[in-house]
Amino acid sequence: MVYLxxxxxxxxxxxxxxxxxxxxxxxxxxxxxxxxCSQTKAGYQVSTVVLTFLNSQWILSFQAAQQVIIMKVAGTSFSIGGIMHQIWVAIQLNKVITEQKPDIIICHSAFLTKLFYISQLVPGSLSVPYISYIHSDYISELQIEREKNPISASIQNLSISTTRWIDLRAIQQASGLVFVCKALYERFSNFDLNERPILISYNPAIDDMSNQPLHPIADYWLKNSQLITFVCASRFHHQKDHTTLLKAFAKVSKNHLNIRLILLGDGDLEIEMQALANSLAISEIVLFAGSVTNPRAYFSQSRAVILASHFEGFGMVLVEAVASGVTFIATDCPVGPREISEVFKCGTIVPPSDVDALAKAIIDYVETPQQKIDRSEQIAQLFSETSCANKLEGLIQQVVSQRA
Known part of the structure; x- marks a missing residue:
């Protein structure tokens, strides 16, 4: 473990x-x-426990905390070995929490809620109230690809059932719950959460973390008035469905030679997506720009931001696009984009995994003059950092008062 x-x-x-x-x-x-940052400014003592390695590009994260503890544990999975590893991580987490002696814990995912719940089962554990902060569509995340081998499938099903039972038990035992949108809360409506204090609080639209220069090619495309450039900011993972996006973009490019696509992010499927772009003959008009700390600098100069995900926790990138003055094209996930579109009264929603529908939406934007949008009032009211922090503070006070 590393203590910073x-x-x-x-x-x-x-x-x-x-x-x-x-x-x-x-x-x-x-x-x-x-x-x-907000809680430290308010005078609270704040610490942060990070389970895995920090990416050096984002090392300034959590710098406002009085102490940052990096556990450096390896990844986990749905396998039986993964469950055993999770138990080991939970035991290590118990040691950290016992040493820190916090008054309240904020677990920033259903997965972390489970790990902390397991850690509390260790004999002699420090009893600490915890709030489960649900950022993602946990239900969709559980719908992973099934094993084809009967024995492997049986082991996988047992593992998933066990994991799901522990996950739900951990959430049900939380002292309070935060959901980042209404649709996400509704996804959990059948999980018997009525006795827990529940907060629905949109995530804040956070400004760029740096003023780093734009990628040279992206900078040229975005400033070239003869080009119509779209941006997608998401990690290269099956969830984000870059495959549908690239196929739709290739289809549009056949009759619209002036379009460009900037992909921000990295991930395990990046090389595979680069190969797909090559096979679709669009590698010259698609830029893999990597991870950046100033995505809104790209958004503000684009025609629109595109998100083609199978599922989202909320799709905060769409709010950040709107805060940058541009609209978006997004898939109709079970959670997120439609609610954002309804709040801001803008954006285009298309079915997931539908190449033709996404291509049509892109064409509509290409053939329609761009209009900058101003949703500053809604951003300030619903998506400010102050609003988010104040709502959580109210929940914390409620949880603490109930235990007094």
Whole structure:
């Protein structure tokens, strides 16, 4: 384990809030970092436990916390070995929490909620109330590809059933719950959560983390008035369905030679998607720009932001697009994009995995003059960092008062 003392600050003796996050990449850690900053400014003692390695590009994350503890544990899976590893991680987590002695825990996913719940089963554990902060569509995440071998399938089904039971038990036993949108809360409506304090709070639209220069090719495309450039910001993972996006873009490019696509992010499927772009003969008009810390600088100059996911927790990238003054094209996931479209009264929603529908939506944007949008009032009211922090503070006070 690695302990990083980010600041030597003497705070008054106040509530100690501990945030547990998986890593510092993606939407949930960005929200956690925003909350940590707000809570530290409010005078709380705040610590952060990170389970896996930090990506050096995002190393400034969590710097407002008085202490950052990096456990450096390996990844987990749905296999039996994965469950045993999760139990081992939970035991290590129990040691950290016992040493930290926080007054309340914030678990930033259903998975982390499970790990903390298991850690509380260790004999002699420090009893700490915990809030489960649900950022993702946990139900869709469980619908993984099934094994074809009968024996492997049986083991997988047992593992999934066990994991699901523990996950739901952990969520049901939480002292409070936060859902990042209404649709996500509705996905959990059958899980007997009525006796728990529940908060529905949109994630904040966070400004770019840096002023780094744009990728040279992206900068040229975005500033070239003869080109119509779209941006997609999402990791290369099956969930994000870059395959449908690239096929739709290839279809549109046959009759619209001036379109371009910038892909921001990285991930396990990046090389496979680059190969697909080559096979579709669109590698010259699709840029794999890698992970960036200033996506809104790209969004603000684009024609629209595209999100082709099979499922989302909310799709915060779409809110960030709107905050940047542009609209979006997104798939109608069980959770997220449609609710965002209804809140802002903008955007185009298409069925998931539908190449033709996505291509048609892109063509509509190409053939329609661009209009900048202004949703600053809704952003300030519903998606500010202050609003998010204040709502969570209210929930924490409610949880603590119930235990007093």
């Amino acid at each position: 003392d980010s600041q030597n600050i003497t705070l008054p003796t106040t509530m100690h809030i501990c945030h547990i996050v998986l890593n510092n990449i993606g939407g949930a850690p960005k929200v956690a970092n925003s909350l940590i």
